Amino acid sequence: MILIGRRNLLQLCGRNIFRKGIKQKNPSRGLLWRCCHHGASSQLLHPEMRAFLEDNTEVINRGNLTPEISLRLMTSRCHFWHEKAALWPYGEPYWAFYWPGGQGLARYLLDNPKVVRRKKVLDLGSGCGATAIAAMMSGASQVVANDIDPVAAAATVLNCELNNVNPFPVLTENLIGTELDSWDIIVLGDMFYSEELADSLHPWLKKYAQAPGTQVLIGDPGRPYFVSHRIQKELHRISEYVLPEATAQENNGSTSTVVWHYQP
Template sequence: MIFIGWRRLIRLCSRRIFSTRLKQKDGSSCSLWKCYHQKTSGSLLDPEMRLFLEKNTEVISSGNLTPEIRLRLLTPRCRFWHDKAALWPYGDPYWAIYWPGGQGLARYLLDNPEVVREKRVLDLGSGCGATAIAAMMSGASHVVANDIDPVAGAAMLLNCELNNLNPFRVLTENLIGTEVDNWDLIILGDMFYSEALADSLHQWLKNHIQTHRTKVLIGDPGRPYFVCHKIQKQLLKVSEYDLTKSTQQENNGSTSTVVWHYQP
């Protein structure tokens, strides 16, 4: 059996696609799966899940682009950082990493609150929820976060608490390709992990823009399936940020991240 720690797995994740869907690995996971595999209002958090997340993550507010935001993340001081990935009982915790595309988007919203002020915002592939939190801090009137991993939804509730925010609504179904509400702004970071996903995102976002005149902002540090995709011809760079040294080290040496405005 190959033992692979989260430090290595994080690096691999920046190069290829991974499924973030929660998996039941034993009978003890069952109650938590049932609790979070649904729409989350943000008002309830299972005590067992709270205890697990608080025990196995660390509160971080430095080493990234948004020191204003406190997050529970997986760090080298956490048990599962050095342990083999198979020991994480609820599926791969990609929500527990603050990815560079999300960092850039969150930084941009905090620096330019007029982009989201009094707007209805959907954060697609929200992960730890930092970008959704940045939207709330910047005055968005309504924020919904979407991530297909139900544990990510639970972690987002804790992160809202850390930042003294009323929890936003979390959706855990796959929204790509579906008809959803009329949003003023859709934000997504670090989502272009494969050619198929890039194609699906491209068409789905294009439909939203053409149907609802939705504004779309994309954060990405330069992943191959993003920089080589035909969507590049329809992007306007709005901001670029140098990544911190720690973020560079965990993302194959990527030195910067860019926020793009998608304009088909």
């Protein structure tokens, strides 16, 4: 079995990977994880992790909806795209792909900076950090990203550097079901990939979407667990984007992605 990118990971996304902690296939490398909890910055990024990411990703700013943003991603030119999955030393690298829901959210924020300007933004399930970076580029007063994979947090630090954006905090706890501070905007892309996760997200997001002054935006290309979920009755479509051919091919032929305003 080889690790090859997005097509295989799309099949894996039926599993609930938004869980507490992450399985390390090589526990001896634990030091690499300590740099990214609670407020990652370039000064805290361990040199070994930096070297690993730089060696095993490629800087990309094409083939997606946001050419303004450069990202370190895994591509077919990267070593582990073709390597045996067992040789990848960490959990599945979902952060290493720019999923279409996140692309739509990032595009929407870049096109509509007033949505986040001078506002506090939480990016849930942030992956490579593109949506959070878009919020920073659009003038948000405070941005916090959240992804339970510490490697995603490390990658986000590098992606901030690529885009000349000051690194923002990246929290690696599972926030779903917890009590949050007040936020002006909560954004999440590509999170409705399993029934269990959709069912846990719905009531938790509803609580915050109903709070005065809080807006919840969801990006999704039309995954089955999203379009069939009861949350659909409480969504307002605010923007739709045609996906570039490269993104469509890598996402089982999805041709568009939609940004929704959750209004329970």
